Amino acid sequence: MTKSYQSPPPHYDVIIIGAGPAGATCALQLRHSNLNVLLIDKASFPRAKTCGDAITGRSIKTLFRCCPELVEQFRYFPQKTEIKHTRLHINSHKPIDIHWVNEAYCCRRTDFDYALLQGVRQHAPNVQILEGFQVDDIVQDDTTPGRFLVGNSSQQRYFTTQFLVGSDGTQSIVSKKMTTTRLDQNHHAGAVRAYFSGVKGLHMNRTEVFVLPEFMPGYFWVFPLSEDTANVGFGMLTSSIARQKINLKEAVYAFIQASPELKARFAESTQEGKLEGFGLALGSRRVPMSGDHFLLIGDAASLIDPASGEGISNAIVSGRVAAETIVAAFKKRDFSADFLKSHEKKLFKIIGKELKTSTILLRGFHFAPKLLDWSAYLMANPFFKRLAKKLM
Numbered sequence: 001m002t003k004s005y006q007s008p009p010p011h012y013d014v015i016i017i018g019a020g021p022a023g024a025t026c027a028l029q030l031r032h033s034n035l036n037v038l039l040i041d042k043a044s045f046p047r048a049k050t051c052g053d054a055i056t057g058r059s060i061k062t063l064f065r066c067c068p069e070l071v072e073q074f075r076y077f078p079q080k081t082e083i084k085h086t087r088l089h090i091n092s093h094k095p096i097d098i099h100w101v102n103e104a105y106c107c108r109r110t111d112f113d114y115a116l117l118q119g120v121r122q123h124a125p126n127v128q129i130l131e132g133f134q135v136d137d138i139v140q141d142d143t144t145p146g147r148f149l150v151g152n153s154s155q156q157r158y159f160t161t162q163f164l165v166g167s168d169g170t171q172s173i174v175s176k177k178m179t180t181t182r183l184d185q186n187h188h189a190g191a192v193r194a195y196f197s198g199v200k201g202l203h204m205n206r207t208e209v210f211v212l213p214e215f216m217p218g219y220f221w222v223f224p225l226s227e228d229t230a231n232v233g234f235g236m237l238t239s240s241i242a243r244q245k246i247n248l249k250e251a252v253y254a255f256i257q258a259s260p261e262l263k264a265r266f267a268e269s270t271q272e273g274k275l276e277g278f279g280l281a282l283g284s285r286r287v288p289m290s291g292d293h294f295l296l297i298g299d300a301a302s303l304i305d306p307a308s309g310e311g312i313s314n315a316i317v318s319g320r321v322a323a324e325t326i327v328a329a330f331k332k333r334d335f336s337a338d339f340l341k342s343h344e345k346k347l348f349k350i351i352g353k354e355l356k357t358s359t360i361l362l363r364g365f366h367f368a369p370k371l372l373d374w375s376a377y378l379m380a381n382p383f384f385k386r387l388a389k390k391l392m
């Protein structure tokens, strides 16, 4: 497609669309390259993001490898709680505590994502940030083979790039334009969350997960943000939501009423703001995540852990690995789909085993909910407790 311009659009070696954890990490990791990078987001930060706000897994460790200065700053950040363990309340079994090996936090995504973007601003001078700009058009630049034109059609504002990174989340426009991947209800979840104050029995270092037979296969979470405020939500596989005709928002209140413990603890709580919902692209299937001159990372590449619904860690890891692949591609001047496949290989060496295990767990609990009861028994056993700790 050829477009006419009064002047040639500004050119960048790399354009990253989406400045969430995946895009911001990719930009941070590119800070020592000589590449000129444009990081675009449709939102202006700080912006809200519907999430459980649990920053777990390899998130902090990976960020530290990309930019230790940023992590040091984040450690002094007051608006967060440090998470040491997760308490699982499975049906009426005795609660099970799983201790975290990695450094983990609960932090509102408004604050966490803003801190990441500020980190890019501060530590990555080769990255230009463009906020409040929604990309709705991505085409091959007919005037120069191997280049994309990226922009907003109604504003008629475009940029060109040799390398495109799609870190634009579950509803990725990059994925829609560059791949044939489409939503599959069996590999997709829906979840809603709201903030509640006045919740009793919160433990500042402990996230909590609740499972009840009548709400299977899904789980309810209570993630503490302060002494009495928590991020509270419920999520479930999209195919089950459709089949059981579940209204997720109503399910949150119904869950609280169905659990005697939650009912008591939420009796004097106040909901702050609305329940917000969003989709989760699960990593229970592999989708194409690269092609000539482009890569997909984070939710855009369907990397969310299918059992826990956690996606921040894999978004961050994929952002880092993508940046390394991009640097290698520029060094070799090879932007072919063949070469870029190395990204996927490297990434799945790090996260593939966990995704596989979680997929097996999800399928097991989905088709045989009784398995959860057995798991509750098994997890009281020290060996399985150690195994579960490793998985989390």
Ligand SMILES: Cc1cc2nc3c(=O)[nH]c(=O)nc-3n(C[C@H](O)[C@H](O)[C@H](O)COP(=O)(O)OP(=O)(O)OC[C@H]3O[C@@H](n4cnc5c(N)ncnc54)[C@H](O)[C@@H]3O)c2cc1C
Pocket (backbone or CB within 6 Å): 017, 018, 019, 020, 021, 022, 023, 040, 041, 042, 043, 049, 050, 051, 052, 053, 054, 055, 056, 133, 134, 135, 136, 167, 168, 169, 170, 171, 172, 173, 191, 192, 193, 233, 277, 278, 279, 280, 297, 298, 299, 300, 304, 309, 310, 311, 312, 313, 315
């Ligand atoms: C209810 C819920 C609870 C969750 N809880 C947790 C949790 O507790 N822990 C966890 O680890 N994960 C959780 N997740 C998953 C987690 O939110 C995602 O995996 C994570 O945000 C992925 O990061 P990302 O950078 O890939 O995408 P995102 O964080 O979605 O960032 C994408 C960015 O792209 C921008 N964008 C999108 N389209 C365009 C466009 N066309 N042009 C320009 N910019 C664009 C958006 O504005 C956004 O800033 C939860 C998800 C949901 C829905």
